[in-house]
Structure formats: structure tokens, C-alpha cells
Amino acid sequence: MAFHEVRFPDDISRGARGGPERRTQIVELASGDEERNASWANSRRRYDAAYGIRRADELAAVVAFFEARNGRLYGFRWKDWADYKSCLPSGTPAATDQAIGTGDDATTDFQLVKSYTSGSQSWTRTITKPVDGTVLVAIDGGEQTTGWSVDTTTGIVTFTSAPAAGAIITAGFEFDVPVRFDTDTLDVTLDIERLGSITSIPLIEVRR
Numbered sequence: 001m002a003f004h005e006v007r008f009p010d011d012i013s014r015g016a017r018g019g020p021e022r023r024t025q026i027v028e029l030a031s032g033d034e035e036r037n038a039s040w041a042n043s044r045r046r047y048d049a050a051y052g053i054r055r056a057d058e059l060a061a062v063v064a065f066f067e068a069r070n071g072r073l074y075g076f077r078w079k080d081w082a083d084y085k086s087c088l089p090s091g092t093p094a095a096t097d098q099a100i101g102t103g104d105d106a107t108t109d110f111q112l113v114k115s116y117t118s119g120s121q122s123w124t125r126t127i128t129k130p131v132d133g134t135v136l137v138a139i140d141g142g143e144q145t146t147g148w149s150v151d152t153t154t155g156i157v158t159f160t161s162a163p164a165a166g167a168i169i170t171a172g173f174e175f176d177v178p179v180r181f182d183t184d185t186l187d188v189t190l191d192i193e194r195l196g197s198i199t200s201i202p203l204i205e206v207r208r
Contacts, residue, residue, distance in 0.1 A: 003206070005153060007077040007176060008049065008065060012058050014081050018047030018203070042125070042207075045177055047078065049201040059198060063186060066201075071184035075206040077129055077176035086114055086172045093172035095138035100171050103139070103163030110169050112155040127175045128155040134174040139167050178206040 020043040027035045053059050069076055086097035101110040112127040135150045148159045163169055182202035189197050
């Protein structure tokens, strides 16, 4: 799938709005009871970048970015300021933030993930776009400064030697969301003072 490893301007994404979306089918029975079924196993994020535009220069930057991506054709990176770390928003990523696997003396590749937990329920999100230079890795709580690498286009951590059987592999990181424009049209408005705005710039997460 066509994807550009470039991030949407941070100063504009900071003021955007959006978040996770799920798809649930609900059937209301004659008795008034409901039957609910999850159509999607995983959530998908949607954003609107128009809320982050405050100056004409920012509008021009968005138009240039849109044209360079050929509208909906190419995906790109997006920083979700509400959720871009392996830890809480107020914290600093640490190598023990997220469990990404258990050693078995054979496996060398481990996918970065982030778990969301409330009570006894949790959901694990696959992280495919970690930010270069932010990934930290630990084995059984001990940070590993060498002996591994990470592919920032897939989120896969690869060890030079397979971790020992039973060893807990953890990681900390910052990450982007892979998205694309969800429109092939930008409706740009210029007022008499040459200040500009765009009514809506919908973005949708790309599942790869």
C-alpha cells in the first residue's frame, strides 16, 4: 500500500480533533432487549486537521502537503497529541512500559504494541510507526542498549540473538498513527483580509 514516511506538520496536528472509532451492530428485539456484535476487532482512528489551522501560512502548508500526497493516494504519519507515547501523556517513555513478548530461545522479532486496560478488560494495539530515536527495550527489566534494532516503518524489534526462554521483553517509545486524507478535495476559503480556512480536512487511520 502506497505510504510516505513523512509526518503531517506538528504545529497543525496539535490543534486537531479526533480519536478512536469502533463499529458495533446493535439489534433491538421486540422485548426491548438488545443484541450487540462487534463488527471490528480493532478500533480505527479518525481526525479532522482543519481545527489546527490558525494562519494563512499553515493553510498553505496543508495544501502543499495534500498535493504532495496526491489527495487520498498516499498515506503518511500523524502525531495524535492525545495518545503518542507508550506511557501516560504526562510521563516519559521507559523501557519497561509495554510488554511486547516472551523469549523462547528461537524468536528474534517482536512487534511493538500498546495495551489499554480498564478494570479486568484490555485491548492491545499494534504499533507500526514508532518515532525514530525514541524506542527503548528491556529484557526482564534490564534495559538493553545494544543487541537489537527497530524498523520504524513496521514497529518490529529484532534482536541479534534470541532472548532466553521465559524472558519478558518490554519496550517504551513514542509513535505516530499511519493515516491518509479521507477526501480528494480541499474546500479553501479566503476572506477579505487574505486569511484562510478549510472547512474540514478529514483523516482516517490506514490499516496495513
